[in-house]
Amino acid sequence: MKLEGKVPPGSLGEKWTKFKSTVPLVAPNNKRRIEIIVVGTGLAGASAAATLGELGYNVKCFTFHDSPRRAHSIAAQGGINAAKNYQNDGDSVYRLFYDTIKGGDYRSREGNVHRLAEVSRNIIDQAVAQGVPFARDYGGLLDNRSFGGVQVSRTFYARGQTGQQLLIGAYQALSRQIALGSVEMYNRHEMLDIVKVDGKARGIIARNLLTGEIERYAAHCVVLATGGYGNVFYLSTNAMNCNVSAAWRAVRRGALMANPCFTQIHPTCIPVSGDYQSKLTLMSESLRNDGRVWVPKKLEDAKAIREGKKTGLDIKEEDRDYYLERRYPAFGNLVPRDVASRAAKVACDEGLGVSPTGLAVFLDFAAAVQRYGKSAANVQGIHNPDAATITRLGEKVVEEKYGNLFEMYEKITGENPYKMPMKIYPAVHYTMGGLWVDYNLETNVPGLFALGEANFSDHGANRLGASALMQGLADGYFVIPYTIGTFLSNDIRTPKFDPDSEAFMEAEKAVKDRIDQVLNVKGNQSVESFHRRLGKIMWDYCGMSRNADGLRSARQMVVELRKEFYQDVFVPGSNDEYNPELEKALRVADFMEMGEVMILDALNREESCGGHFREEYQTEEGEALRRDDEFAYVAAWEYTGWDDEPVLHKEELMFENVELKTRSYK
């Protein structure tokens, strides 16, 4: 199989413009005859369904949630990037493109990323027109802040709830189309298989989660916007129900899974507190604008803190190691996520961790409180303010900026972060890997498209902060409405597909058999216990750092766990009822297959880049050692059967505009 990226020819800045002017169109009278299935209602899915509906297509949209508004995009905190250059600080489309390519450690496609940077500006315009209440300054214009890995302020935000506000905007646009009848919405429906007719994706099989009924839906093409697979690790910042099943079922029907080992570990999350823990909570990267990351210099101080004999406040300034500022003076606390996470792991591995488990570092706002306090006193005309006044005024400014995050931290930990430095540790957050797609966002299965986190396309080996919202909305609002024409323009005479045809009946039967299989094991272990065990294997051997021996043994462990699952899992209840345990069982079964491919990919990629750190490949200073001569390619895996070895397909990455350099933030 030859993988063709289908990036249009021409200079970088003209590719997308030319593509848009020459892409085959579907006339309005024909759009009315065409049906599109969109699975998922996060930023990518909701924006795609709404926009395709506006264009006149007949859209069927599916979510397993009780409402499209609950998708996990809603939890994104910090912001959304756009090359608006409203701050006049030297930003441009090219600079956003370059930062994204570099931040991704040169493992993404130039053409796709440049397009993303171009449309980023339209997203902000669209969102504001919808009434998304972004932060503003006193002149009434939009405000910006900085995120990791860049030296400009291009992040638009709505306090710490940017994802919520953008998703509500897309949800409202979707709701409008539902009312107009151009989108038919299926809540509490989970896609369990793709249906192919003559090699093309023409429908899905979904389970009605309320009744358990298995239903067949046909369309001219299928768009998956079903998010990432971070929950393979069990503990992550993803929502509890995030899963890989839609994408994995597509892989089982012939789609390729690209770069699955590229997972993002976010440096600032609230540390694990006990075995019962069900998920981890992110503290927004925006906190690193003002927070300083440190650990004690002395092992005995760290030990005393772990044992509760000292707190962070007892450590004198000269006994603290602000290790990010020390190691990376140019970017300091705002280095990209992969770099910050590994540095935290190094500090904790050296025995300098500051929580009882030893797995936490400090994120300290004391300096910011002082700085803001002095500035606020000055503004209020208070000369020679005393320490208490400075602290009071400073805390107020910090509260305005990060109030809801501080509140969330206090609710979870019971500690007041205004007084005590926060404790944070890295956690799984995002997956850069995903379904392989070409420039049109079409997978290798004709008629099957993948958007947002579900595809692999734009972030390479590491995603920059505030770029997930940008990509999800770019794909949904501004890319798929054009690129889908490349497929559908050949289908304007194709009549509607019959959901009672053989291909659909066969797929339905396969789904029913699979459900019977997990229900009939009637073993003794809960689904949750298998998920926890899978997560531990993945985190220990395929997490923040990886090596060949560990990965080999992990693969064996996952294979054995999978066998054990089908011999001893217990799923209560039946298929014919509302049964969340059954839903979970099907998802965990897919995670176990996905986990193995992630391990295989990590084993194959004998280099360190972005979020993928192979211990065998590092510089003397412990930085990632990329091997461009051998690994500047996209690794796309083909599933060939339960017992067979997945097959690797390579798409070489061409860099015509950017020179491959060692990524340095020093």
Added chain:
Amino acid sequence: MKLTLKVWRQENANKKGSFSTYQLDDVSEHMSFLEMLDVLNEQLIEKKEMPISFDHDCREGICGACSMVINGQPHGPMGGTTTCQLHMRHFKNGDTIVIEPFRAKAFPVVRDLVVDRSAFDRIIQVGGFVSVNTGQAQDANSIPVEKDVASQAFDAATCIGCGACVAACPNASAMLFTSAKVSHLGILPQGQVEAKRRVQAMVKQMDEEGFGNCSNVTACEAECPKGISVENIARMNRAYIGSVLGSETSVS
């Protein structure tokens, strides 16, 4: 700590429900409320019983999925907190905790603590948006919005659609939810063009869904995990009257 839980069990909307009592022995104060229920569910599964169904997803207080009444209060005893953010350190050893679904005619029970809140979606569908197709927008900074006005709109827009306001209200009224959306869009210049139609259509749909009327109890504000103010209700009432009297806009 040791806890006694009285939990509402109901197989589906058509069957009668009742309380079941469970004992939990080893609850850590660091657990979240839902993690405590996870532990109970694992024990039920071990005994080959059906676990307790409850809606939940993000577990960080933003998706609005979790929805239960704990000791008579939607989302439990802490102000400004969703159930998923509630931690067990706020309970004492030996406590008895009563857990029920959000109860309202417009929110039929699906199973146990899970209810159907799609009525909220339908209220948004009739007018909770700005009619702007993708690609029609002008440059974002060409619509300046006063900082405080943007901030007010944001406060209304932080509603997570959980339905606690309905569960808290003795009339099961959805005025807080509806008014939050009417305010969010009505305050901003972008929402002005459709403001009259919007408020009329959303109020009409709210009534058709079977939610009760507002009698100014304001329990909705007290129990709202996002602190949405009842000022929004006042604003909606003003907007509604203004849109009906002396106006040619009418949604029949």
